[in-house]
Amino acid sequence: MVNLGIGIPTLVANYVPPSLKVFFQSENGLIGTGPIPEQGMAHPLLTAAVGRPISAPPRACTIDSAMSVGVMRGGHVNVTVLGGLQVDAEAHLANWMIPGKMVPGMGGAMDLVSGAKRVIVAMQHAAKGKSKIVQKCALPLTSSRPVDLVVTEMAVIGFSGGKMTLQETAPGVTVAEVMAVTEADLFIPASVPEMKL
């Protein structure tokens, strides 16, 4: 079971081969989501979390909110891919508010990061010239539980051995270019392979 956050993470579904038989969860109460329905086939009581129409192909099930967040917090979600505002050297994620500017609320993000078996952050490496990979999150944390992997348009960053480590670079991106837009102390192994796309 996989939960995708809104924004960049939603795109992940487009790259999952059907042979993987993944159940995607929508936090408003649907497990096994399908594509956006064809013209004229939308139902007002069948929506994704943001309220737009979705479909429920055979094998899908609907659940109430207690069970929906229960599967997240209870460790039944194998992988979540979430957006991020900042990730720091201790693998902490901040993704739910910018004090004084943007206070949308955390929705289910805190429960998801607290409970999902594997947490992957998919975000841009920097925003408006400022690195989002920081030494210590200045923005309020989503959870004290560390994330497992960060994927940006420039790099894949992991935390094996307790060290923020550059695991891969995007095609055409050099290690020096990644370091130039990374504020955190990033460990660079002897060889850094290129992402396979």
Add this chain to the structure above:
Amino acid sequence: MKAVSAEEAVALIPNGATVMVGGFMGVGTPERLLDELVRQRKSELTIISNDAAVPGQGVGKLFDAALVAALTASHIGLNPNVQKEMRPNKVAVHLVPQGTLVERIRAGGCGLGGVLTPTGVGTMVEEGKRRIELDGKSFLLETALRSDFALIHAFLADYLGNLTYALTARNFNPVMAMAADTVIVTAEHIVPVGVIAPDHVVTPAPLVDYLIANG
């Protein structure tokens, strides 16, 4: 259970009441009851709801009409009116993680004093709360939530008030139907007793106080 009009049901709600409203981004929300709250200008309401929906839809209508004094919710990001009113403190907004919100309501409905959750430990959410260590893990003590009224939207209601829900319109509805002193329900369809099989009833009739008659 008593069948009444939306007008009669909403007349029971005083200004300043605490009201839970089912729905998730306006899906599965009892719109007719919200329209009637606006028409009767019930004000200074304390609303407990997953989110603030969007202007013109679901609980968003209550903010459009400036009837809300306080909101407890997990997300307000898609309603710019609420974000605007939150800053000058026109509306006191309490943001709660979604899983914590639903479990606090569930606890309120089931006679529990609260729940222990790992969600929010070490974040802003922990401020002012007790942290409890159990078997080497940290939890926050989150207290139960109840309300004066719950406004529920079902898919089917039978003549006695047994309820079932449809698709993603279920969300907070069955949990809230347990946690209020007075439960008021609208349904897409009202059907004879027996149409909803015993195995398919989600909210049992004895929990429902008022069912809004169609027409």
